[in-house]
Amino acid sequence: xxxxxxxxxxxxxxxxxxxxxxxxxxxxxxxxxxxxxxxxxxxxxxxxxxxxxxxxxxxxxxxxxxxxxxxxxxxxxxxxxxxxxxxxxxxxxxxxxxxxxxxxxxxxxxxxxxxxxxxxxxxxxxxxxxxxxxxxxxxxxxxxxxxxxxxxxxxxxxxxxxxxxxxxxxxxxxxxxxxxxxxxxxxxxxxxxxxxxxxxxxxxxxxxxxxxxxxxxxxxxxxxxxxxxxxxxxxxxxxxxxxxxxxxxxxxxxxxxxxxxxxxxxxxxxxxxxxxxxxxxxx
Ligand SMILES: Cc1cc2nc3c(=O)[nH]c(=O)nc-3n(C[C@H](O)[C@H](O)[C@H](O)COP(=O)(O)OP(=O)(O)OC[C@H]3O[C@@H](n4cnc5c(N)ncnc54)[C@H](O)[C@@H]3O)c2cc1C
Numbered sequence: 571x572x573x574x575x576x577x578x579x580x581x582x583x584x585x586x587x588x589x590x591x592x593x594x595x596x597x598x599x600x601x602x603x604x605x606x607x608x609x610x611x612x613x614x615x616x617x618x619x620x621x622x623x624x625x626x627x628x629x630x631x632x633x634x635x636x637x638x639x640x641x642x643x644x645x646x647x648x649x650x651x652x653x654x655x656x657x658x659x660x661x662x663x664x665x666x667x668x669x670x671x672x673x674x675x676x677x678x679x680x681x682x683x684x685x686x687x688x689x690x691x692x693x694x695x696x697x698x699x700x701x702x703x704x705x706x707x708x709x710x711x712x713x714x715x716x717x718x719x720x721x722x723x724x725x726x727x728x729x730x731x732x733x734x735x736x737x738x739x740x741x742x743x744x745x746x747x748x749x750x751x752x753x754x755x756x757x758x759x760x761x762x763x764x765x766x767x768x769x770x771x772x773x774x775x776x777x778x779x780x781x782x783x784x785x786x787x788x789x790x791x792x793x794x795x796x797x798x799x800x801x802x803x804x805x806x807x808x809x810x811x812x813x814x815x816x817x818x819x820x821x822x823x824x825x826x827x828x829x830x831x832x833x834x835x836x837x838x839x840x841x842x843x844x845x846x847x848x849x850x851x852x853x
Contacts, residue, residue: 573609577618584703584730587622592705592728594618600642600678603670627677627732630654637738641677641731648676655696655736656851657745657763657844661688664749666756677731680716683723683786685823686757690717691781692747694789695763696736704729720785742774743767746847748840750782752827758782759828760836762790762814762844766797768852773797773806780814780841783822783833792816793841802849811842 577594581587590596596618599605608614627640632653639648639658648654649663649671665671665679665688679689680700693700693713700711705728716723725731739745745765749758761781767774776797781787796810814837824830 571610573606574612574615576609576616578621579618580621580623581625584625584627584732587620587625587730588703588705588728590618590620591730594620595727596620598622598681598730600675600681601644601673603666603674604678604682604684622730632738635738636735638733638735639676640733642675643677645671645674645676645679653738655739655743655745655765657695657747657765657848658689658692658736660847661692661747661749661761661763664688664747664751664756676734680734681723681725681731683717683719683721684757685720685785685787686752686755686759686782688747688749688758688761688781691758691761691779691787692763693717693734693736694779694787695745695765695777697777698734698736700731701733701735702729702731708732714789717786722786739765740767742769742852744848744851744853746844746851748843748847750828750833750836750840754827760833760840761787762837762840764793764841764844764848766802766845766848766852768802768849771801773800773802773849776810778814778841778844780817780837783818783837785821785823788817790814790817790841793845797845802845802852807842807845807849811838811845814838814841 597616750760778790792813
């Protein structure tokens with residue numbers, strides 16, 4: 571398979587990338603591990619690609635309170651990081667295979683907003699902020715507002731993600747990711763991300779999201795409500811995981827790999843696994 575013809579531009583700066591995208595109605599090219607396959611399948615025909623691969627947007631930094639991940643940071647770098655919350659490094663380490671993790675980027679993953687991707691789910695659970703630059707200026711967008719629908723985000727056409735920031739994980743906080751792998755691609759048929767804080771033996775805050783089920787990753791507010799104020803014992807975790815059924819509407823999707831009903835049945839199983847990891851790490 572080969573892609574339709576396109577013009578190629580390499581950006582030397584963020585401002586140039588934005589201006590090239592606007593001028594040529596081009597798509598940003600980062601790791602190319604989602605964009606090139608969809609072009610090869612003729613599902614996208616952008617006409618112009620703006621290569622952002624050499625921009626200075628790679629790396630992870632922490633100021634103690636906040637961890638910032640550059641948009642061009644690869645999944646492998648995130649998986650190896652001890653600075654990011656456990657749920658983020660764990661999920662990044664479960665993406666695809668080594669080749670995908672060495673080429674695919676955080677910015678590209680969330681911009682593509684594939685419902686089977688892992689990072690949108692994690693970004694929701696971590697209440698991440700997505701930082702962008704565009705011809706109308708810079709924005710900081712909450713993950714809740716960023717993911718709009720199937721393969722759709724609130725990004726403008728010429729708007730580039732520069733970085734993503736999340737709160738550092740304190741000692742009383744733990745997080746975890748659990749995933750039902752598509753056996754061929756390793757994309758998530760169900761993905762669950764959880765972060766909990768335990769104070770004086772009781773859960774003082776919880777943030778949970780699920781992906782792979784619905785057109786866009788979903789916050790599991792019923793699960794969160796079933797955790798806060800409780801001791802995180804087996805009974806609480808089981809009841810909270812079961813509550814994810816209340817967070818799933820009629821839009822659970824099925825395909826040749828797993829029916830909607832099967833995914834719905836698997837959701838509490840993987841939410842519980844994510845909660846168990848998060849609770850153990852919070853202790
Ligand atoms: C075999 C295979 C298995 C995979 N398995 C998984 C998996 O298990 N879990 C998972 O989550 N993902 C998986 N992926 C997807 C992978 O994680 C991709 O790396 C990722 O989805 C896209 O990142 P990229 O850097 O390759 O982006 P690209 O393919 O270069 O771009 C993707 C889209 O994002 C846009 N874009 C890229 N960077 C930016 C930016 N900074 N600002 C604005 N827009 C931008 C592009 O214009 C394009 O529309 C898999 C991919 C393959 C090929």
